[in-house]
Amino acid sequence: MVFGAAGNPKTFDPLFNDDGETFRIIRQMMDTLIMNKPGTADLEPGLAEKWEGSNEGKTWTFTLKKGVKFHDGTPFNAEAVCFNFNRMFNMKGAAAQSQMIYYGDVFEGFAKNEGDASGAPVFKDCQAKDESTAVLNLNKAKGAFPAAFTLPSFSIQSPDALKKYNADAVTQSGDSFSYPEYALKHPTGTGPFKFESWDQAKGEITLVKATDSPTQTAKLDKLVFKVIPDENARKQALKAGDIQGYDYPSPADYGLLRNDGEQVLIRPSFNILYLGINQKNNPKLKDLKVRQALAYGLNRDQFVKSKLPEGAETASQFVPKAIDGYNENVTKYDYNLQKAKDLLKEAGAEGMTLKFYYPTEVTRPYMPNPADIFTSLSEDMKAMGIKVEPIAKPWNGGYKDDVQKAGKHDVHLLGWTGDYNDAGNFVGTFFGREKPEFGFTNAELFSAISAADAAPAGEAHTKAYQEVNQKIMEYLPAIPISYGPPAIVVGPKVKGLVASPLTDERFYTVTVN
């Protein structure tokens, strides 16, 4: 099978990567201790048959599957697991540490921080109790676990191959990085497919079925990822039969593709689009009444129905429904134009002007067409009597800087796609501390979020985040707009691909007639 990917992978050592195109390939070759149940964000056994958190979430014990081998024939066992986690913790070199994005986020620090890594490490040590029991000790509990163990960055790789091909030698050369042979040519995991080649000039990554398959058995003998950055070209390639599937179809094409007999698989949404509010730039926005007026005055239901692809839903809070911690009972702001106008009047903010920033040259799963979204929301604002000053900037050409760094805006469009099933990955990212994006300080909320993050996984963790979500919707530092469902397309002959909210589609179940 040939699958059309939208971009180049970076390298194949998952530890130094954080982007979807790279992860898509890595997920076929490597396994994590815990995985996601196909089609959901729920957890299921991966390389670990069972896992258990104890000592209030500071100790994680994994009971490993037996008889699993890495693609190079070496055995997978508790020592291999510890080798991997010790490798991450002891990684040397500022260049390598700066590239370990997810490790930095989740484990916060290294044995010896270099460059700008400065956190206190969450990881304490790892013990191989016996062949099939690995125990991970942490310095502090963290709500991200155990869900974060599903991140491809924490895939378990062959210690032999890592050593043999010098996997840790990430160095900085001039104003760029260079990666060791391991990351470019010899990634070695336990997944149903193994790496064969990466032809840069052709833009093709070839994987082949791992014969004495360690975990799951692939039905395909060969799986090729073909890089085709242009969305229209991917569509053409599918039509021509050059590829049998591709990612990120434009919502405008869903109907056409279906008419042509292709299968458009809608992923459950795992993202959020919001209208950001910057209280620092415009003092009027400091008034809760003004923010509430915005929430009541935006006709979000109408917008979702008319502008977003099928399956999209109006957002009631800053986490999608699939996340533990989603709260059915948060304060809701149903469309009510009169109420919005009244609130503005009470706040003395009638006829206010808002600098509304929106990005160009970008499509995101939660934001298929930013200009369209801007138009729709700004019409609602005008109906409330607000004057809108539109400011459009290219995504990588100033938008993110202006909004996230400089905070030049009054209101703006942005969103987030989750990495794993944890509410902190959403609300902690947005409102865990003061950021120029929102210009909003609230000690009570900040500490509630950090307490929720430290609450051990399970009921306490879920409940803490439900309360956080309720608080956020009362303070209203921004307005959640919608959960958008991205899609993935495959041809009529492809069977067995399960669309995942986390874009965690595994191809070993796929057949092509």
Next chain:
Amino acid sequence: MLRFLVRRLLQAIPTLLILSILIFAWLRSLPGGPAGALLGDKATPEKIADLNKLLGLDDPIFVQYFKFLGRAITGDFGNSLVSAQPVMSEIGNFLPATIELGFCAMLIAVGLGIPFGYLSARFRGGAVDNVIIVLSLVGVAVPVFFLGYMMQDALAAPLGLPSQGRQMAGLDATTVTGFAVFDGIITQEWDAAWDAITHLILPAFALATIPLAVIVRITRASVLDVLNEDFIRTANSKGLTQPIVRRRHVLRNGLLPVVTVIGLQTGALLGGAVLTERVFNFRGLGFLLAEGIERRDYPRLQALLLFGALVYVLVNTLVDISYGLIDPRVRVR
């Protein structure tokens, strides 16, 4: 001739130096740096700042420039931020595709442009002339990417031509030189060679459109000029046959400005190739450049733009040399 060549090549050094400064300054004046693009959507401003510091992108621009120059002199243009590969090896890998595409496009442009331009001049004011003039105007005016998409949507399926890529995906063709058609021939993998040829047709025509139209118009104008010259009247009055007059006098003298234009168009081809290669997913230097711009890949862009400038200088030198071959008067000067 040798002295002329050496002088031209020495002249290229300050040209490239000035260009390198301009390219360097321009890239760094673009909003949004590579760190943001490198770190992806989830980059926080703090992480971007950290990465900029690590990469030395927060140094004063002249410090960055001299560091770059120091490495560039030794042939080290760094690694691409997108692909993590040395930029020079990327250029080596992707260059054959662009040469193949550019060569085919110029073959089409010259092969059709000169005869059509000549026909247009010969039948000046007639129906043939009018049709050719209108078509060449359209050719210059239509943007390459628009034409590319039109061709993909309207021609690819009916003609059974592939609309993207250099080769069918998953085709295990042997790579020897990187020139797909040539490799297919020397390894006698005829399927692969044919596959590569079919993949070249649409992008080559798309890329050829503008140079073709320009060559038609220049040839026409130049031939018309020559036809009005005294020496043609002399040749005619001497009783030479028309084919001889056309070949020896009209074409030979009419071609001089055409050669200049061919040279300029060849140099400009990289510009057109950016769009063409992008639309057709034809993985050559233009493709690399487009991807580099989107991702603010400084090392790749610096190397590619300088490489483009070097090609321009070289092509123009070749044009000057070919002047001398066509018109002996130039050599005397």
